[in-house]
Amino acid sequence: MRFTRQTAVALLAVAALFSATACSSSDDPATAEKDVEVFTWWADGGEKAGLDGLVAQFGTACPDFAFVNGAVAGGAGSNAKSVLASRLQTNDPPSTFQAHAGAELSDYINAGQVEDISAEYTEWGLTSAFPKGLIDNITVDGKIYSVPANIHRANVLWSNKTVLAKAGITADATTLDAFIADLDKLKAKGVATPLALGKDWTQVMLLESVLISDLGADKFTGLWNGSTDWKGADVTAAIEKFKKLLTYSNADRDTYDWTDAEKLIMDGKAAYQLMGDWEAADLDAKGFKDYGYSVFPGNTGTFQWLADAFVLPKGAKNVAGTKCWLKTVGSAEGQKAFNVKKGSIPARTDVSSDGFPAYQQAAMTSWKGDKQVPSCAHGSACSQGLQGAIVSAAGKFSTDGDVAALQNALAAAAAQFAAKK
Amino acid sequence: MRSWKRPWLSGLLLISPSLILLGVLVYGLIAWTVNLSMQDRHNARESKGFAGLDNYVNLFTADINDRFTHSLKNLLVFTIVFMVGTLVMGLIWALLLERGARAEGVFRTAYLFPMAVSFVASGVVWRWLMNPGEGDDAGGLNAVFGGLGLDFLQNPWWTDPDWGMAAMAVPAIWQLSGYVMALFLAGFRGIPNELREAAAMDGASNFQLYRRVLFPQLTPTVLSAMIITGHMSMKMFDLIMSVSGAQWITEVPAVYVWQTLLTSDYAKAAAISVFLLVVVAIVVVPYLIHVNRAEKRS
Numbered sequence: 175m176r177f178t179r180q181t182a183v184a185l186l187a188v189a190a191l192f193s194a195t196a197c198s199s200s201d202d203p204a205t206a207e208k209d210v211e212v213f214t215w216w217a218d219g220g221e222k223a224g225l226d227g228l229v230a231q232f233g234t235a236c237p238d239f240a241f242v243n244g245a246v247a248g249g250a251g252s253n254a255k256s257v258l259a260s261r262l263q264t265n266d267p268p269s270t271f272q273a274h275a276g277a278e279l280s281d282y283i284n285a286g287q288v289e290d291i292s293a294e295y296t297e298w299g300l301t302s303a304f305p306k307g308l309i310d311n312i313t314v315d316g317k318i319y320s321v322p323a324n325i326h327r328a329n330v331l332w333s334n335k336t337v338l339a340k341a342g343i344t345a346d347a348t349t350l351d352a353f354i355a356d357l358d359k360l361k362a363k364g365v366a367t368p369l370a371l372g373k374d375w376t377q378v379m380l381l382e383s384v385l386i387s388d389l390g391a392d393k394f395t396g397l398w399n400g401s402t403d404w405k406g407a408d409v410t411a412a413i414e415k416f417k418k419l420l421t422y423s424n425a426d427r428d429t430y431d432w433t434d435a436e437k438l439i440m441d442g443k444a445a446y447q448l449m450g451d452w453e454a455a456d457l458d459a460k461g462f463k464d465y466g467y468s469v470f471p472g473n474t475g476t477f478q479w480l481a482d483a484f485v486l487p488k489g490a491k492n493v494a495g496t497k498c499w500l501k502t503v504g505s506a507e508g509q510k511a512f513n514v515k516k517g518s519i520p521a522r523t524d525v526s527s528d529g530f531p532a533y534q535q536a537a538m539t540s541w542k543g544d545k546q547v548p549s550c551a552h553g554s555a556c557s558q559g560l561q562g563a564i565v566s567a568a569g570k571f572s573t574d575g576d577v578a579a580l581q582n583a584l585a586a587a588a589a590q591f592a593a594k595k
Numbered sequence: 596m597r598s599w600k601r602p603w604l605s606g607l608l609l610i611s612p613s614l615i616l617l618g619v620l621v622y623g624l625i626a627w628t629v630n631l632s633m634q635d636r637h638n639a640r641e642s643k644g645f646a647g648l649d650n651y652v653n654l655f656t657a658d659i660n661d662r663f664t665h666s667l668k669n670l671l672v673f674t675i676v677f678m679v680g681t682l683v684m685g686l687i688w689a690l691l692l693e694r695g696a697r698a699e700g701v702f703r704t705a706y707l708f709p710m711a712v713s714f715v716a717s718g719v720v721w722r723w724l725m726n727p728g729e730g731d732d733a734g735g736l737n738a739v740f741g742g743l744g745l746d747f748l749q750n751p752w753w754t755d756p757d758w759g760m761a762a763m764a765v766p767a768i769w770q771l772s773g774y775v776m777a778l779f780l781a782g783f784r785g786i787p788n789e790l791r792e793a794a795a796m797d798g799a800s801n802f803q804l805y806r807r808v809l810f811p812q813l814t815p816t817v818l819s820a821m822i823i824t825g826h827m828s829m830k831m832f833d834l835i836m837s838v839s840g841a842q843w844i845t846e847v848p849a850v851y852v853w854q855t856l857l858t859s860d861y862a863k864a865a866a867i868s869v870f871l872l873v874v875v876a877i878v879v880v881p882y883l884i885h886v887n888r889a890e891k892r893s
Binding site for chain 2: 252255256259262281282285286287373374425426428429443557558559561563566567569570573574579583586587590
């Protein structure tokens with residue numbers, strides 16, 4: 175008897191274990207049709223404020239639907255991405271999710287997880303509201319899969335005005351050679367590390383800016399669509415310049431995140447830092463006023479963009495609701511509500527710059543007139559796999575400075591991931 | 596109903612839940628991973644077919660910058676420094692305590708305690724201690740060395756391209772030495788006193804006592820300590836992620852799996868995982884067999 179009772183208890187325990195996992199809450203059908211679950215990694219700070227602004231606009235524009243916040247915090251989006259991947263694999267997509275516009279979306283497009291919304295682009299007038307360069311960058315085989323909510327600029331050079339003034343630098347350099355001359359001046363004045371730099375991905379950003387300077391906007395974009403050869407002599411020359419720039423940077427760069435490098439600027443230990451324009455909002459938030467900004471030397475007239483965008487997942491439960499959300503995201507009102515608070519600029523060119531801070535007003539002007547090129551470090555130019563390979567190669571280059579090895583690795587990565595499409 | 600009374604059947608039924616769970620969640624998933632590692636599946640889409648051992652071969656021949664062999668080299672440096680470090684430190688502490696130190700319990704706890712701290716928590720602290728800045732920018736241990744006038748001791752820690760992984764092993768040594776010490780102490784205590792007395796009767800010096808009598812008895816302890824620290828080291832992930840984050844200089848296979856998985860290259864991630872599993876098994880399984888036989892003999 176003793177054994178059988180134990181057996182029963184054991185069986186019961188196992189049964190309880192299985193039933194606990196099997197039991198899950200079912201959606202109430204009445205509210206499910208109204209709900210629009212928006213999956214993001216915007217959980218706090220300016221991003222959350224921007225999302226709130228967008229939600230308020232959504233409430234006005236789409237009174238039939240209810241916003242449900244599906245934000246997953248942490249890890250600069252990597253936590254959210256892994257949650258999203260598992261939800262997409264189990265065919266349980268949110269109504270819409272956040273993704274970087276451009277090539278990073280190709281993983282979802284190739285997997286057939288997002289729908290073509292080119293027809294809606296025409297219907298909502300987005301085709302003419304967004305600059306042509308952006309439309310070209312996000313069109314894949316004639317189809318568009320996402321609505322950008324904002325635009326950030328990657329190729330901005332930030333500086334500490336006092337440090338520059340002490341070294342007698344009054345004008346922004348407009349060529350790489352002039353920039354290197356300025357860095358030499360700073361070094362001569364005792365600034366040990368004139369250029370503040372962080373770990374691998376921030377080095378990729380710097381490399382990309384140097385490539386834009388040396389190759390020009392069109393050939394740079396060609397690197398990502400296969401029309402420019404990574405093995406060319408012009409790329410070698412650019413990598414050599416990148417190597418030279420590294421010599422002006424802090425030796426412990428691989429231990430730094432971008433905010434650590436930013437602190438070198440704030441402390442006056444470094445003069446320059448290349449970083450995306452989220453640095454403006456961050457410096458403002460930290461109360462540092464003595465900063466200047468200019469486009470990276472040699473990048474004048476080129477706007478290297480990255481964007482957060484929303485998509486229509488295949489199998490979304492509430493397609494009408496998702497489309498209303500996407501329409502709000504793409505609308506002038508929605509873009510303004512979101513971007514004023516997030517510290518980025520609208521992707522549309524017809525939004526009035528009134529009410530935006532000074533840096534953003536300047537960026538909005540450039541966005542209209544400049545040539546748009548994508549960014550690999552931030553996913554608009556390359557898929558996640560290619561990005562991972564390039565970031566790793568940059569990390570290696572930071573330790574060994576082997577120009578030929580970096581160029582070979584970049585070429586091999588581009589070839590490998592182009593073949594995988 | 597007679598059969599229900601048979602003790603072996605009840606026993607089997609009792610352990611069957613754990614057997615089933617283990618079978619599905621451990622061995623079933625290992626089989627699933629092995630299968631995945633032999634598929635042509637390098638993005639979020641379905642597999643494009645069976646690829647045999649291609650993914651394994653590619654790790655060694657077609658990986659950009661030889662990234663995988665680089666991660667293995669890093670792991671090798673880390674493992675050797677970690678194993679030797681914990682053995683040496685653990686043995687020294689055990690010898691000190693074994694001699695009958697006063698307040699032995701306090702010291703034992705103090706040495707053992709770091710093991711209770713998670714690798715993530717200690718990693719965050721060691722990240723700061725091993726700040727690679729030198730001279731005026733020095734922080735953490737480098738600043739301490741600078742303050743003591745020992746500037747020559749300042750070093751780049753884990754950012755050194757060749758020996759950085761040796762520095763990465765320092766926090767791990769700090770955490771696990773106490774555990775190895777406990778193993779050694781247990782080993783020393785397990786040696787019958789008669790042996791020591793006999794050695795003393797034969798006029799053995801202290802050195803001879805340890806060298807000829809006690810240390811040979813500790814071989815099984817050393818083996819256990821090496822297996823335990825060795826397999827921990829091969830799976831090292833959390834410490835490295837919190838000290839350096841995922842990046843080239845300190846990449847080991849476990850971190851590489853993570854990076855690969857984030858880019859949806861499922862087959863490659865599975866191949867690295869299986870490779871790691873096989874390497875660990877090569878180390879652990881013979882040991883388990885050995886222990887099993889030893890237990891049967893006694």
